[in-house]
Amino acid sequence: MAAFDVVVLGGGTAGVHVATEVAGGGKTVALVEAGLIGGESAYLACLPSNSLLLSASRGEPWEDAVARRAEVTGGLDDSAAAQRLNRAGVQVIRGTGRITAPDTIEVTRAQGAPAAAGGTGSRAAGGTGSGTTTLTYSDLVIATGSRPAVPAIAGLADVDYWTSRDAIWASAIPTSLVVLGGGAVGAHGRGRARSRALRNPAVRSAEIHIQ
Ligand SMILES: Cc1cc2nc3c(=O)[nH]c(=O)nc-3n(C[C@H](O)[C@H](O)[C@H](O)COP(=O)(O)OP(=O)(O)OC[C@H]3O[C@@H](n4cnc5c(N)ncnc54)[C@H](O)[C@@H]3O)c2cc1C
Numbered sequence: 001m002a003a004f005d006v007v008v009l010g011g012g013t014a015g016v017h018v019a020t021e022v023a024g025g026g027k028t029v030a031l032v033e034a035g036l037i038g039g040e041s042a043y044l045a046c047l048p049s050n051s052l053l054l055s056a057s058r059g060e061p062w063e064d065a066v067a068r069r070a071e072v073t074g075g076l077d078d079s080a081a082a083q084r085l086n087r088a089g090v091q092v093i094r095g096t097g098r099i100t101a102p103d104t105i106e107v108t109r110a111q112g113a114p115a116a117a118g119g120t121g122s123r124a125a126g127g128t129g130s131g132t133t134t135l136t137y138s139d140l141v142i143a144t145g146s147r148p149a150v151p152a153i154a155g156l157a158d159v160d161y162w163t164s165r166d167a168i169w170a171s172a173i174p175t176s177l178v179v180l181g182g183g184a185v186g187a188h189g190r191g192r193a194r195s196r197a198l199r200n201p202a203v204r205s206a207e208i209h210i211q
Contacts, residue, residue, distance in 0.1 A: 002091075004030045007105055007137040009097045012039020015143035016085065022141075023089035030135055031090050032097040032107050037081040040145055044165045047072045049188045052168070062173055069168075093133060105140070107133045151180070164189060 004027075008019040011033030019031040036043050051072045055065035074080070082092045095109035109131055148163035150156065162170070164185045179189045 001134045001136060002030070003136045004028045004091070005137070006030075006139045006141060007032065007097075007135055008090075008141040008143055009105065010039070010143035010145055011037045011085075011092070012143060012145045013041045014145070015039070015141065016081070018141050018143060019085060019090045020088045029090045030093055030137075031085060032093045032095065032105065032135075034094075034096040034110070036076065037078040037085065037092065040147075042078075042081070043073050043076060044168060045185075048168045053188070066171075093135070095133065099140070100134075103136050103138070105135045105137065107135065109133060153180075 006019075006022050006027050006029045008015045008022075008029065008031045011019075011031050015031055015033070016037065016039075019029050023029040031037075033039075041047060048069045051068050052065055055068050060068070085092050093107055093109075095107040097105045097107050100106045148165060150161075150163065167189050177189075179186045
């Protein structure tokens with residue numbers, strides 16, 4: 001069982017920032033991340049979305065926009081981000097965390113993810129393989145973010161739909177689109193749709209209807 005002053009659960013923008021600052025203050029810190037270090041912003045939201053908007057504002061063809069999207073998201077490779085955390089003194093533990101006691105987290109490691117000290121997986125601590133790692137902490141930071149919610153709308157389950165994440169990683173331009181939700185994320189989606197529509201000869205109307 002490995003003991004830390006602080007465990008940060010979730011390695012998105014918030015978790016990475018907190019973990020780096022706390023480690024800089026001299027505390028022992030572990031950051032637990034189930035997916036990619038950097039979280040939504042780097043791979044599923046701000047960077048790819050703003051990249052598509054920029055491409056559209058420059059009038060770039062869809063193929064170039066897709067290439068830029070892949071470039072800004074680093075080919076979904078978060079190893080540099082993990083190394084930055086390590087250099088800052090943060091121990092990165094890949095897996096899904098579950099609080100099992102007021103001062104304890106059990107991390108179920110993803111297949112192939114390195115084990116931390118205290119691991120009970122199929123390989124020795126420091127090796128790789130699936131299994132669990134138990135961490136104790138003095139303080140816990142929960143930075144697990146959010147994910148798109150699918151509202152309970154009659155009929156929605158019977159049709160194909162995208163969440164905002166699907167829209168950002170779309171492989172083709174839709175010929176028509178309805179955006180449900182007019183907040184900041186919906187506005188990003190409308191902006192991308194309008195820009196794409198204007199450059200897509202298959203689209204008959206580039207009007208955006210707000211109801
Ligand atoms: C389309 C779109 C565009 C946006 N554009 C902007 C913008 O231009 N500017 C801006 O400031 N913001 C923007 N945002 C908002 C921004 O992306 C979020 O506010 C930010 O990413 C939230 O960061 P976070 O660290 O709180 O959460 P996340 O980035 O979601 O990180 C949480 C992490 O926790 C991990 N996790 C969850 N549960 C567990 C668990 N049990 N164990 C281990 N790990 C776990 C997840 O895998 C995830 O990586 C945009 C959002 C969207 C959807």
